[in-house]
Amino acid sequence: MFGKPQWFRPKAIGWGLTPISWQGWTYTAGWAVAIAAPFVMLIASEKAVEAFIWMGLGLGALVYDVRQILLAMNPPKATPVATAAKHDDNVLYIMDDSQTHPRVATRGFNLQAR
DSSP: OOSOGGGEEEOSSSSSEEEOSHHHHHHHHHHHHHHHHHHHHHHHTTOHHHHHHHHHHHHHHHHHHHHHHHHHHSOOOOOHHHHHHHHTTTEEEOOSOTTTSOOEEOSSOEEEOO
């Protein structure tokens, strides 16, 4: 990730970022120049296939970087299942029916039917 989350805010409508500082505007302008300048030069030299390959790769890298910034702004929330799995790391689940098979503890392991 090249950009910092402090330079942007999420867009009000749609997907993406809106710059809120001069660093964010510089970052945005840098991406525009880095993608558009080689594209225009390749089109001018009659290399259309290479120009569109460059455009696709450049936009893909930009989308990846914006996604990383958005994830840094709003980290994914833990689901109850993931939280329970972290809590019961030392539990070995053998079956799917917890009502008929109670929890069993030994010296080294906690066993519980699930």
